[in-house]
Structures are given as structure tokens and as C-alpha cells.
Ligand SMILES: [Cu+2]
């Protein structure tokens with residue numbers, strides 16, 4: 222009844238599972254299983270996983286699914302904190318050295334932020350340290366790009382996105398700007414804060430058990446869109462943040478770090494910046510779409 | 513700010529994640545991560561997983577968590593159908609050839625089934641084909657073992673456990689028997705049926721996409737407990753079942769398959785078996801506990 226090739230044993234556990242997929246008509250799914258199953262079984266064999274540990278893993282995954290909702294995605298946090306999200310980003314955004322690197326999208330992006338005129342203020346909740354953000358977008362050779370859409374979002378001065386915080390109006394600290402003919406952009410905001418990823422669930426427990434903190438260094442998110450160029454999802458990080466070398470989600474890349482600085486006299490006058498306003502400046506270079 | 517050893521790149525993605533665990537005080541957890549992270553990252557690199565596939569994986573896992581409940585455990589089904597449960601069983605129950613092999617516990621075990629006198633009937637729902645189950649329990653050298661507890665459970669004639677089926681009384685098709693002084697046991701039941709594992713969730717969708725069916729061949733579950741011996745969790749499978757060589761959870765082992773047969777004249781008389789009753793017989797050998 223049972224042919225000898227199909228009996229499950231420790232030695233041929235992978236073959237036993239994969240030979241069942243002979244009737245699979247989805248070639249990519251077959252490929253995914255052919256890679257997933259051997260690594261998955263190797264993990265269990267190398268660890269000699271006990272039934273108790275297996276059950277703890279089942280319970281961990283179940284809890285992660287059950288704590289997830291419209292506003293909370295624990296499996297994305299798990300992917301982020303295990304470096305999986307950054308790895309998928311790296312593999313799918315292999316770029317030449319001359320252009321700005323990408324980093325994680327994160328769970329706080331909201332589609333449909335308002336188009337704003339250059340220089341507009343994006344903070345509407347009446348708190349925080351004034352910040353002026355500016356830069357220039359160019360192609361890989363430094364040629365300025367006009368009309369590039371910059372979709373920006375960031376936390377408040379106490380580290381919350383509008384979607385996490387009832388005290389902020391809708392679409393607070395979000396907006397879409399477009400570069401001028403010389404590729405430049407500028408807008409007003411407040412200094413964002415470092416913040417913890419949600420840590421009251423199984424991923425938080427995992428980080429605690431690993432001796433890791435849940436913090437991300439302060440940053441401003443950007444998605445840059447321009448016809449003919451690869452869309453760039455990235456951050457500007459603020460230099461000096463204590464979490465720059467231990468970002469819980471591994472998002473930091475050197476060339477994305479910029480210092481807070483005092484405005485130049487020229488900037489101060491041209492943009493009528495308030496007293497004590499700080500500047501954060503980064504230039505972006507986009508990679509031309511492969512034909 | 514960011515030391516060169518901590519920047520995340522595709523090439524050193526594993527190191528970037530693992531060096532964060534330096535402060536982990538749970539040695540086993542550190543070991544688990546040191547095995548899990550390299551394999552997990554290798555899966556993603558070998559597949560060159562796309563962002564769309566990554567998102568589909570996030571959604572699959574989330575759905576698995578959310579469909580799970582007190583009565584349904586989708587991550588156990590996932591583990592079962594990927595051969596993980598059988599692998600954990602195999603690793604933790606390495607046995608000498610002379611004893612009966614173990615197989616999966618499955619999700620339908622219920623603690624606290626009633627102790628029953630030898631020969632008792634376990635089917636109380638008034639349907640099904642009469643069955644007489646019998647055998648002998650011994651140690652690895654064939655020496656009979658008295659007083660071994662056999663915790664048994666099985667499906668009805670239409671493939672449902674009592675916990676899945678309102679038409680069955682509580683603890684239907686469940687019971688605990690103890691071997692006689694000669695190591696023998698016997699009880700009355702009905703012939704169980706092959707049945708599908710729950711297939712209306714993400715695991716069912718996965719099986720469908722892989723061209724696999726969700727069926728398990730008909731079987732009776734046993735847990736054998738005896739002081740001084742390893743507890744044995746196993747099945748008796750019914751020979752001739754069409755799913756014996758494609759059990760959805762990889763639970764079949766040759767030596768656990770037994771034929772349905774007519775009772776001998778002696779059995780018929782001794783146990784007053786009804787007309788048309790079938791017999792299913794398997795002897796179990798237990799492995800002595802390692803000292
Ligand atoms: Cu591997």
C-alpha cells in the first residue's frame with residue numbers, strides 16, 4: 222500500500238514532503254516550497270527542536286496573528302526585527318553606488334496625503350521644535366529633476382504618528398511636495414523623535430528575551446516618484462540619535478544620516494524661518510528605470 | 513555614529529541581526545536565533561523573494577493566526593502539512609528498531625477520557641460497522657507488560673471526532689483501557705473513516721495550490737503509558753485505505769498498518785462478537801526509559 226519512496230523518516234523528511242507537490246501547476250509556488258521546506262527542516266534538525274519548543278513556536282505565531290488588526294501588524298514587526306524586511310528591500314532594490322539607498326517602508330504610511338505648495342508646514346498640532354527640511358533631487362549623474370513627487374511622513378515630537386495619536390489631526394505630519402525646476406524642495410515641520418515599535422505583543426516579548434530594545438532612531442520617511450526612474454522609498458535619519466547603531470528594524474544606512482544645523486543667513490531671510498529653527502538637508506539621487 | 517560592523521547589507525544580513533543578541537541571557541534562545549536567522553535569510557535570498565510575495569506571506573500567516581481558536585489550530589495544520597510535526601516527533605522519539613514507532617498526536621486528543629473495563633464499547637452514537645480491536649503490549653524483547661494504560665480515540669464512521677460533531681455524545685469514541693496480566697487488551701468500537709483535515713483556511717488553500725488533497729487515511733489513535741517505559745503516541749492504520757501513501761500530515765509508518773479481518777471462531781465465541789464484526793489487531797512494543 223505504501224511505496225517505499227513515500228514513508229516519512231528523519232533522513233528523507235524533505236523528499237517526503239516535496240514529492241507530494243508533483244501535481245502543483247504553479248511553478249513559482251513549487252519553487253518556493255522547494256526552497257522553504259529544506260531550510261525549515263534543517264532548522265528543526267540542527268536545533269533538535271523539542272515538542273515543548275515546537276508548541277511555544279505554534280503559540281507565538283498564533284498570538285502574532287491574533288494581536289494583528291487594521292492598525293497593528295505583528296508579522297510585519299517580526300519580519301522587521303529579524304532583518305527580513307530590510308533583506309527583501311535590499312534584494313529588490315539593488316542600486317548603483319551613485320544613487321540614494323532605499324530603506325523600509327514601515328507600517329505607518331498612509332496613501333492619499335495632501336498635495337502641498339512648496340514650503341508648506343506639515344505640523345498642525347501646535348507642538349514641537351521648528352524644523353526646515355530641504356534638499357535637491359537629481360539623476361545619478363547629478364542632473365536636477367523637476368516635478369519629482371516627494372511623499373513625506375514623520376512622527377510628532379513625542380514619537381507618535383497621527384494614526385497612533387488622537388491628539389493629532391488627520392494627515393498631521395504628512396504631505397506630498399514636488400521639486401522645482403532646479404530639482405529643489407523645501408517644507409516646514411517639527412523635529413521628529415525616536416520611537417518604540419509596538420512592544421506589548423509577542424515580538425516585544427521576543428526582543429526583551431533577546432536583550433534588544435524596540436527603538437527606532439528619529440527619521441523622516443520619503444517616497445520619491447518620478448516617471449522614468451525607480452520609485453525610491455527611504456528615510457532621512459537625524460545624526461546624533463542614540464539609536465542610530467541599534468535601530469530595532471535595521472533600517473539605518475550611513476548616507477541617509479543628516480545633521481540638524483542652524484539655517485544660513487540666506488536661508489533665514491529667504492524662507493522667513495522662526496527663531497531657533499533648525500535645518501535638515503539631504504539630496505536624493507534617483508536611479509533611471511531599467512529599460 | 514554607526515559603526516561599520518552594524519550597517520545592514522544583503523551580504524551581511526545575518527551578522528547584522530545576530531550581533532544584536534549579544535545581551536541575550538537565555539542561551540537556548542540565542543542558539544535558536546543563531547540557527548533560525550541564517551536559514552530564514554537564505555530562503556529569501558535563494559528565492560529572491562519579491563515585495564508582493566513577502567506581503568502574501570505576511571497575509572497568509574496573519575490569516576492562520578486569526579482563524580485559530582480553542583477548536584481550530586491552523587499553525588499546527590501548517591506544521592503537519594509541511595512535515596514539521598512528524599520531524600519533531602522523529603527527532604524526539606528516536607527508537608530502536610525492535611519497538612513500535614510513534615506518529616503525530618494530532619489536534620483531536622482530549623485529556624480525561626473515561627477509564628473503561630476491558631472489552632467495553634467506545635461507540636455510543638448508534639451508527640457504524642462493528643469493530644473489535646485487540647492486541648498485546650510488551651517490552652522490546654517481547655515480555656508482556658501488565659497494567660499499561662491505552663488512551664484511545666478515533667473518528668465516527670463518517671470521519672468526525674466527537675469534538676467536531678454535535679450528533680455524538682461527549683467522549684464518544686474515546687476511552688482508557690489497561691492491559692491484563694498477559695499484556696493483552698481488547699475493546700469494541702466501529703470502523704473509523706478517512707477524513708480531511710480542516711481545509712477551509714489558508715492551509716487548505718495552500719494544499720489546493722500545491723495539488724495536494726487534505727485527507728488522512730482511517731486510523732485509531734493510541735497513547736500508551738507505562739512506568740519505566742517511554743510514553744508512546746501512535747496510530748493503528750487500516751490497510752487498504754486509499755490515502756495510506758498520501759496522508760496529508762505524513763503520519764503513516766508501515767509497521768502501524770493492520771488489516772481488517774474476520775474474527776476467528778475462538779474470538780467470536782470468547783467475546784460474543786456480533787455478526788459481521790471485523791477485527792483489527794496490533795501488538796505494541798514499548799521502549800524502556802533511558803536511565
Ligand atoms: Cu537553510
Ligand SMILES: [Fe+3]
Nearest residue numbers: 327329440442
Ligand atoms: Fe517611521
Ligand SMILES: [Fe+3]
Nearest residue numbers: 618620731733
Ligand atoms: Fe486522527
